[in-house]
Amino acid sequence: EEVESILLHRLPAVCIMPRGHRLAAKRTILAADLAGERFVSLGRQDQSRLLIDKIFDDLQVPRRMQIETGQSEVAFALVASGAGVSVIDPLTVFDQRDDRIEVRPFKPPMTFSVWLIVPRQQRPMMLLEDFTAHMKSELTRFVQRLERESAAPGRERPS
Numbered sequence: 615e616e617v618e619s620i621l622l623h624r625l626p627a628v629c630i631m632p633r634g635h636r637l638a639a640k641r642t643i644l645a646a647d648l649a650g651e652r653f654v655s656l657g658r659q660d661q662s663r664l665l666i667d668k669i670f671d672d673l674q675v676p677r678r679m680q681i682e683t684g685q686s687e688v689a690f691a692l693v694a695s696g697a698g699v700s701v702i703d704p705l706t707v708f709d710q711r712d713d714r715i716e717v718r719p720f721k722p723p724m725t726f727s728v729w730l731i732v733p734r735q736q737r738p739m740m741l742l743e744d745f746t747a748h749m750k751s752e753l754t755r756f757v758q759r760l761e762r763e764s765a766a767p768g769r770e771r772p773s
Contacts, residue, residue, distance in 0.1 A: 618734050620746055623753035624725035626760070627666075628707055630690060631699045631716050638716040645675050645722060652698030653677040657684040665724055666701050673722075690715065704760050728753060 629643035637647055648670075655677075656663040670677055680698040683689050686706040693700050694714040703726035707717050730749065732742060 616734055617731050620730040620732065622728045622730050622746065622749050623757070624727050625704050625753070625757060627662075627701050627720045627724040627726060628704050628760075629699060629701050629718050629720040630693050630707060631718075632693060632696045633714050633716050635699070635716060637699070637718070640718060643718045643720050645669050645673050645720075648677060648699060649675050651677060652680040654689045654692045654698045654700040655679055655682045656686065656689060656700075656702070657682050659684060662703075662724075662726055669722060669724060704756075708756070 629637075629648070631637055631643075637643055637651075640647065656666070658664075669675075678698075681689075681692055683692065686702040687710065689700045689702055690706055690710050690712070692698070694710075694712050701720050701724070704717075705726075705728075707715070728749075730746060
């Protein structure tokens with residue numbers, strides 16, 4: 615292979631819902647809480663879709679598949695417009711920052727992997743190693759902040 619994949623971090627999945635949704639009163643959203651909910655799903659080409667579907671299938675939790683999209687950002691926008699609920703990565707939530715969205719931790723635990731893809735040959739090793747270490751550190755800090763903020767009352771999403 616001409617490229618190498620480096621795992622930077624595994625980020626915990628979050629459940630997003632429109633502000634004021636009935637589940638917004640819960641501190642953590644369980645898969646069972648989403649039974650019968652209109653669900654905005656990631657597309658079948660996304661590996662995380664398989665993991666999400668497996669969680670709901672294993673627990674025999676029926677969802678109303680409302681819309682399927684290839685991007686978390688689109689799922690976020692659809693949920694913000696009231697199309698349903700979704701399970702996505704927390705980086706998308708952090709990037710979007712929309713007051714129309716409520717964000718809660720999702721259980722059972724599921725993670726989104728963040729990878730760095732680099733060419734195998736002719737790369738500046740020290741620079742790559744420094745960058746990789748920095749990214750891992752920043753992602754760890756992001757997850758720690760996400761965990762702190764999800765534990766604090768009245769906080770819906772990382773800021």
